[in-house]
Amino acid sequence: MIRLEHVTKKFKTKGNEVIAVNDVSLDINKGEIFGIIGFSGAGKSTLVRCINLLEVPTSGAVYFEDTDLMKADKKELRAYRQKIGMIFQQFNLLAQRTVLDNVCYPLEVAGMKKKEARERAGELLELVGIADKAEAYPSQLSGGQKQRVAIARALSTNPEVLLCDEATSALDPITTRSILELLKNINKNMGVTIIVITHEMKVVEQICDRVAIMSKGSVEEEGTVQSVFLSPQSETGKKLVLPEEKEPVSSPTKNYLRIVFDGQSSSEPVLADLILESNAKLNILGANTEDIGGSAYGQMLIEKPDQETLERVKNYLDKKKMSYEEVEVDRA
Numbered sequence: 001m002i003r004l005e006h007v008t009k010k011f012k013t014k015g016n017e018v019i020a021v022n023d024v025s026l027d028i029n030k031g032e033i034f035g036i037i038g039f040s041g042a043g044k045s046t047l048v049r050c051i052n053l054l055e056v057p058t059s060g061a062v063y064f065e066d067t068d069l070m071k072a073d074k075k076e077l078r079a080y081r082q083k084i085g086m087i088f089q090q091f092n093l094l095a096q097r098t099v100l101d102n103v104c105y106p107l108e109v110a111g112m113k114k115k116e117a118r119e120r121a122g123e124l125l126e127l128v129g130i131a132d133k134a135e136a137y138p139s140q141l142s143g144g145q146k147q148r149v150a151i152a153r154a155l156s157t158n159p160e161v162l163l164c165d166e167a168t169s170a171l172d173p174i175t176t177r178s179i180l181e182l183l184k185n186i187n188k189n190m191g192v193t194i195i196v197i198t199h200e201m202k203v204v205e206q207i208c209d210r211v212a213i214m215s216k217g218s219v220e221e222e223g224t225v226q227s228v229f230l231s232p233q234s235e236t237g238k239k240l241v242l243p244e245e246k247e248p249v250s251s252p253t254k255n256y257l258r259i260v261f262d263g264q265s266s267s268e269p270v271l272a273d274l275i276l277e278s279n280a281k282l283n284i285l286g287a288n289t290e291d292i293g294g295s296a297y298g299q300m301l302i303e304k305p306d307q308e309t310l311e312r313v314k315n316y317l318d319k320k321k322m323s324y325e326e327v328e329v330d331r332a
């Protein structure tokens with residue numbers, strides 16, 4: 001649906017040149033939720049601004065379906081931008097307008113009659129679960145409620161694509177989860193393609209189908225969330241999936257088996273079955289699994305048992321198609 005071909009964006013500053021996006025090629029498919037993840041300064045926001053042509057790439061091409069947007073005239077570009085809705089970390093609501101009027105605003109700009117715009121805005125507020133706040137002002141809302149209004153506003157013009165730039169970064173974990181759930185429903189029920197920019201792996205885990213990992217302007221790694229989560233190949237991927245502070249045990253002193261939970265199963269039955277299957281007491285050195293919608297994500301470290309037990313454990317994990325690695329602790 002959207003194709004980036006060798007997109008580069010350079011900024012000239014006083015006597016200096018910053019390459020914010022460096023030769024990025026990506027294909028975003030219709031109907032998917034695509035994540036772009038990276039640490040601060042990786043170039044994510046600039047890349048997104050290149051996708052909606054708010055920033056014109058220094059070189060490369062951006063295609064929407066078969067249209068080369070770099071060659072599009074003003075009218076074509078306007079039509080393209082209408083197909084793209086956007087939400088931000090800071091919500092960007094108009095403080096002087098009520099919730100309903102915030103959602104009406106893009107419709108009025110697009111020339112819709114006031115009565116019709118209010119009706120449509122009302123339906124959208126219903127859809128995002130905040131119809132009871134229609135007459136409130138943004139300052140009277142919580143962060144999660146503000147983001148719901150921003151989502152309703154972004155959807156008002158029936159976009160085909162929704163760009164979410166760190167949309168949950170200012171929200172607490174529970175509110176984050178509910179906003180991500182809402183985005184997932186919008187994707188599923190309305191068929192809106194969603195592009196999510198984030199620095200948090202848990203956001204990618206919860207809603208994305210595929211992900212690109214960015215560092216220093218380039219895409220270091222790209223793939224399904226499952227494959228990247230299971231075995232990140234790039235340095236940045238490893239840091240994001242297995243951040244140091246999230247290591248279950250900072251420095252285990254015994255050899256261990258690292259078991260990866262990738263969301264296919266819940267950790268509790270796995271653990272119970274493992275113990276039954278191996279017919280031995282297993283010593284858990286640490287775990288940081290997280291239950292997301294009934295599935296476990298994360299990892300667990302188990303002290304390496306004797307060889308016979310280890311084989312039984314590995315057989316069970318192979319049978320369950322779960323990933324693991326044996327780690328020898330360097331005692332030098």
Ligand SMILES: Nc1ncnc2c1ncn2[C@@H]1O[C@H](COP(=O)(O)OP(=O)(O)OP(=O)(O)O)[C@@H](O)[C@H]1O
Pocket residue numbers: 011012013018019020038039040041042043044045046047
């Ligand atoms: N208008 C600009 N002029 C000069 N340099 C810029 C401009 N916009 C971005 N940059 C630089 O480009 C690089 C990438 O910035 P960008 O904001 O795209 O990264 P990011 O991954 O979105 O980070 P963050 O999450 O912190 O916003 C940074 O080094 C930034 O300083």
